[in-house]
Amino acid sequence: MPSYAPAAEEIDDDDFIDDDDLPGPPSRSKKGGASGGKSGGKGKDPGRHAWEAEYKKSWDIVQEDESGSLESAVESLLARGRRKRALMADTPLRRSIIRHMFIIMDLSESMMDKDYRPTRFEVVLGYLRSYVVEWFDQNPLGQIGIIIMRDRLSEVLVPMGGNPQEILSVLSDKRRLEPSGEPSLQNGLVMAKGGMSHLPTTSSLETLIVFSSISTADPDGPTTIHNVLEDLVENKIRTTILSLAGEIKICRSISERTGGKFGVALDQDHLKDLMWETIPPPATTIAPPITIGVRNALSAAGKNASGSGGGKAPNGDLMVMGFPIQLPLGGETLCSCHGLLKRGGYLCPRCGSKLCDVPTDCEVCGLMVVSSPHLARSFWFLFPVANYGVLHIEDVMESSKSHTCTGCDVEFPDVSTIEEGVAQVEDGVSPTGRYRCAKCQNDFCADCDLYIHDTLHTCPGCAQ
Numbered sequence: 389m390p391s392y393a394p395a396a397e398e399i400d401d402d403d404f405i406d407d408d409d410l411p412g413p414p415s416r417s418k419k420g421g422a423s424g425g426k427s428g429g430k431g432k433d434p435g436r437h438a439w440e441a442e443y444k445k446s447w448d449i450v451q452e453d454e455s456g457s458l459e460s461a462v463e464s465l466l467a468r469g470r471r472k473r474a475l476m477a478d479t480p481l482r483r484s485i486i487r488h489m490f491i492i493m494d495l496s497e498s499m500m501d502k503d504y505r506p507t508r509f510e511v512v513l514g515y516l517r518s519y520v521v522e523w524f525d526q527n528p529l530g531q532i533g534i535i536i537m538r539d540r541l542s543e544v545l546v547p548m549g550g551n552p553q554e555i556l557s558v559l560s561d562k563r564r565l566e567p568s569g570e571p572s573l574q575n576g577l578v579m580a581k582g583g584m585s586h587l588p589t590t591s592s593l594e595t596l597i598v599f600s601s602i603s604t605a606d607p608d609g610p611t612t613i614h615n616v617l618e619d620l621v622e623n624k625i626r627t628t629i630l631s632l633a634g635e636i637k638i639c640r641s642i643s644e645r646t647g648g649k650f651g652v653a654l655d656q657d658h659l660k661d662l663m664w665e666t667i668p669p670p671a672t673t674i675a676p677p678i679t680i681g682v683r684n685a686l687s688a689a690g691k692n693a694s695g696s697g698g699g700k701a702p703n704g705d706l707m708v709m710g711f712p713i714q715l716p717l718g719g720e721t722l723c724s725c726h727g728l729l730k731r732g733g734y735l736c737p738r739c740g741s742k743l744c745d746v747p748t749d750c751e752v753c754g755l756m757v758v759s760s761p762h763l764a765r766s767f768w769f770l771f772p773v774a775n776y777g778v779l780h781i782e783d784v785m786e787s788s789k790s791h792t793c794t795g796c797d798v799e800f801p802d803v804s805t806i807e808e809g810v811a812q813v814e815d816g817v818s819p820t821g822r823y824r825c826a827k828c829q830n831d832f833c834a835d836c837d838l839y840i841h842d843t844l845h846t847c848p849g850c851a852q
């Protein structure tokens with residue numbers, strides 16, 4: 389594998405010439421020597437710095453309308469984002485709401501590369517912080533742990549747990565996360581597998597690997613990364629690998645065989661898109677990696693109980709869960725999860741041991757301990773609000789319904805003033821600014837539509 393290294397350096401030098409303009413020492417000494425330092429020139433605007441380049445594109449996209457306002461451009465950007473989500477949400481699938489995920493972060497020296505600004509390390513760390521918050525928001529019953537790979541070793545940075553604050557505080561401590569050496573994919577995966585070995589098969593076991601290097605330095609011994617891959621397949625650990633550098637054969641085969649996704653980030657925004665795609669609960673798999681079998685089995689079960697194609701239909705599984713008793717913030721007592729003296733916490737309803745946070749698996753009896761609000765929030769994905777339909781100009785002309793939004797009472801734009809040619813339906817943007825709920829036939833504005841589907845998760849019109 390080391391033979392790939394020179395090739396990648398060549399690509400870097402050709403495609404990311406902008407790097408020469410960065411302040412500080414170049415990421416590789418070779419690069420600085422070849423380009424002749426900072427004053428390279430290369431036909432660039434002298435008033436601009438390289439680190440401003442990232443924002444260039446967003447100005448190009450935004451175009452003023454006739455009245456010189458940016459409002460319509462911003463709206464269409466928002467609506468495009470919604471369209472993306474809508475396409476994902478409409479597929480009927482059986483989803484795992486109980487997820488256990490290890491985020492495996494590559495902290496090799498390649499994370500200090502400056503093709504992402506300011507560095508890959510800073511970008512990934514920043515994304516991970518918001519990723520964790522978003523992930524717990526959408527997966528209230530899930531748990532996340534963090535593993536780092538550097539100097540050919542792997543280390544559990546944060547053990548599996550359901551407390552985003554704990555993870556965020558660790559991710560904010562940059563001194564603990566200094567990148568160095570080479571990564572070992574094998575060690576990282578073995579550690580993740582070990583950390584999930586005690587978990588029940590009813591939960592979705594996943595790893596998300598953010599891989600920056602273009603090679604892996606695995607231990608020399610009888611066990612190879614291919615053995616580890618077999619183990620992952622056997623234990624149904626879904627592995628998603630996002631590469632910052634390029635496509636790597638072993639990474640692709642690991643993700644494909646375990647039913648995960650493999651992605652190569654083209655730039656910072658694309659990396660974010662790829663990461664955020666893994667946030668919604670995944671479809672459950674009966675026999676990974678054949679994900680498509682689930683839908684066949686489900687449709688087969690509807691018509692015919694014996695179901696000839698697609699394998700066995702999934703049974704409804706029952707799970708044991710406990711609702712804990714919250715302790716008052718009195719004196720300090722010993723917790724069973726950390727073995728530390730702490731105030732407050734929860735009591736396991738089965739064995740009575742003290743736990744710091746919920747949701748978690750009881751350290752003593754193994755019971756899954758959740759709080760009822762967490763359980764209620766996980767229903768979002770079981771009963772989602774259907775996407776609102778886009779109203780065309782003709783639709784609004786015909787129906788003389790209310791002229792204000794059902795959600796916020798803001799007035800809709802007058803239909804007669806909208807010109808036919810200007811307002812095209814593009815990427816799901818409504819030309820009339822109206823979005824209608826198919827169930828209750830109420831109209832909503834674009835802002836309310838976003839708010840209802842992203843935050844509220846219930847239609848106010850239907851609830852009336």
Ligand SMILES: [Zn+2]
Pocket residue numbers: 723724725726727728743744745
């Ligand atoms: Zn504890």
Ligand SMILES: [Zn+2]
Pocket residue numbers: 736737738739740741750751752753754755
């Ligand atoms: Zn217990």
Ligand SMILES: [Zn+2]
Pocket residue numbers: 793794795796797798832833834835836837
């Ligand atoms: Zn509204």
Ligand SMILES: [Zn+2]
Pocket residue numbers: 825826827828829830847848849850851
């Ligand atoms: Zn409704």
